[in-house]
Amino acid sequence: MTGRVPSIACIGVIGKHNNPLHISLFPAEERAPLEFQFLLSSCLDIFEARLPHKTADQDFGLLQAVDERLAMYGWMTNTGVKFVVVVDMEGRPATALDSKSATAVGLRDADLKPAFRALQTAYIMLLRNAFYSPPIAANIEQRLGSTQITSRNFIREVQRIAGAWYPGVTNI
Amino acid sequence: MAQASPSNPTEPSTSYIDPTFSLVNTSCLDLLLIELVPMAYRITADLAAREDEWIHGPSSKAKQRKLSGASNDASSTAPGTLRGGAGVGTEGGPVGGGTVDEEEAREAVFHRLESVGYRVGLGVVERFSRDAPRPTTPLDSIKFLCKDLWTLLFRKQIDNLKTNHRGIYVLTDNTFKPITRMSFDTKKYDAAVQAALVAQTGDPALGRDANSQARVQPFLYFHAGVIRGCLDSLGIKATVTAECAALPAATFQIRTAGAKN
Numbered sequence: 001m002t003g004r005v006p007s008i009a010c011i012g013v014i015g016k017h018n019n020p021l022h023i024s025l026f027p028a029e030e031r032a033p034l035e036f037q038f039l040l041s042s043c044l045d046i047f048e049a050r051l052p053h054k055t056a057d058q059d060f061g062l063l064q065a066v067d068e069r070l071a072m073y074g075w076m077t078n079t080g081v082k083f084v085v086v087v088d089m090e091g092r093p094a095t096a097l098d099s100k101s102a103t104a105v106g107l108r109d110a111d112l113k114p115a116f117r118a119l120q121t122a123y124i125m126l127l128r129n130a131f132y133s134p135p136i137a138a139n140i141e142q143r144l145g146s147t148q149i150t151s152r153n154f155i156r157e158v159q160r161i162a163g164a165w166y167p168g169v170t171n172i
Numbered sequence: 173m174a175q176a177s178p179s180n181p182t183e184p185s186t187s188y189i190d191p192t193f194s195l196v197n198t199s200c201l202d203l204l205l206i207e208l209v210p211m212a213y214r215i216t217a218d219l220a221a222r223e224d225e226w227i228h229g230p231s232s233k234a235k236q237r238k239l240s241g242a243s244n245d246a247s248s249t250a251p252g253t254l255r256g257g258a259g260v261g262t263e264g265g266p267v268g269g270g271t272v273d274e275e276e277a278r279e280a281v282f283h284r285l286e287s288v289g290y291r292v293g294l295g296v297v298e299r300f301s302r303d304a305p306r307p308t309t310p311l312d313s314i315k316f317l318c319k320d321l322w323t324l325l326f327r328k329q330i331d332n333l334k335t336n337h338r339g340i341y342v343l344t345d346n347t348f349k350p351i352t353r354m355s356f357d358t359k360k361y362d363a364a365v366q367a368a369l370v371a372q373t374g375d376p377a378l379g380r381d382a383n384s385q386a387r388v389q390p391f392l393y394f395h396a397g398v399i400r401g402c403l404d405s406l407g408i409k410a411t412v413t414a415e416c417a418a419l420p421a422a423t424f425q426i427r428t429a430g431a432k433n
Contacts, residue, residue, distance in 0.1 A: 078301040
């Protein structure tokens with residue numbers, strides 16, 4: 001397993017009422033959607049359990065390590081929107097550009113920060129779009145309609161973030 | 173939420189590039205409101221007229237209704253269009269047919285403007301709470317609204333915050349920026365007329381003040397909606413009512429879900 005570096009396997013955006021807003025898989029054809037839906041659901045409790053201790057920061061760090069390869073990192077905004085990034089530690093083959101240290105050492109929590117910040121910016125940009133109407137709480141409770149984000153700009157931005165991220169990136 | 177962006181760069185330096193940072197003249201919100209409120213009245217009047225036509229049918233009953241109903245229609249739509257043409261200076265409150273219609277129209281306008289404000293509130297909080305510490309108690313959220321958001325939106329903090337510690341909060345702004353530029357016809361209600369009115373009714377709140385209050389009220393609906401949106405986004409379900417006792421002061425009463433008097 002030499003010569004493989006971490007990459008983002010999945011990005012999930014979960015709404016305030018634990019409603020799924022968006023799930024992207026990378027690479028989409030190699031990942032099972034249902035498996036990642038389960039993984040995302042399983043981390044909701046972790047968010048809830050840690051919330052009382054998280055008063056200053058929005059970064060929830062490592063939520064859980066699923067197996068040797070997959071690890072889940074979380075971020076929750078003050079408005080209750082959760083971003084979850086699943087990192088595959090052997091996600092893609094190393095290229096000449098990748099530093100040796102990236103493969104040798106595990107990830108630090110700070111490595112994911114730029115990705116989360118970019119995701120949050122993307123979400124804010126989505127809310128600035130007058131044609132996006134945020135899901136209404138009453139509709140979610142009654143399970144009326146889908147709460148999925150359909151904005152192409154947002155989805156494209158999520159894909160860009162997943163592609164641009166690598167361990168040690170400072171700005172996306 | 174460009175129209176709500178601050179005009180003073182109070183933005184703290186951040187470690188990331190913020191593409192949402194922009195400066196907007198504060199008059200934009202004033203200008204927007206001038207259009208928004210009469211538009212809400214026009215839409216409501218149009219909808220009411222259409223519904224009326226739908227219910228009573230355009231042909232058979234229309235003739236006999238025309239005598240009774242047309243006056244109703246005319247009086248409910250005409251002020252809207254007149255007001256739109258002549259600006260907001262003409263007549264503030266809806267001068268619909270009966271009191272029931274008037275109340276209904278007021279409610280409809282309130283809901284329209286309030287929901288517009290609600291959507292703005294959601295966006296504003298999402299944007300401006302990203303660097304704030306997480307509010308843990310409802311009072312924290314209200315303080316965030318009074319201090320941080322109010323400064324961003326209206327360039328000043330709330331003057332007074334009262335609470336009964338059971339879920340009701342009263343926010344008082346002694347110089348609420350969006351209504352500071354409003355003026356009223358003081359000639360019509362000068363001291364003599366005012367005194368006569370008071371003598372006639374025995375209520376000093378009538379006359380000039382009552383007239384201006386009713387006209388300012390619709391311009392506060394939008395802001396009540398913004399507040400509700402902000403709080404909802406921070407996890408507090410509440411109803412917000414806005415009142416203007418005397419220009420340019422405004423009072424917002426926030427009643428959170430499950431509040432006790």
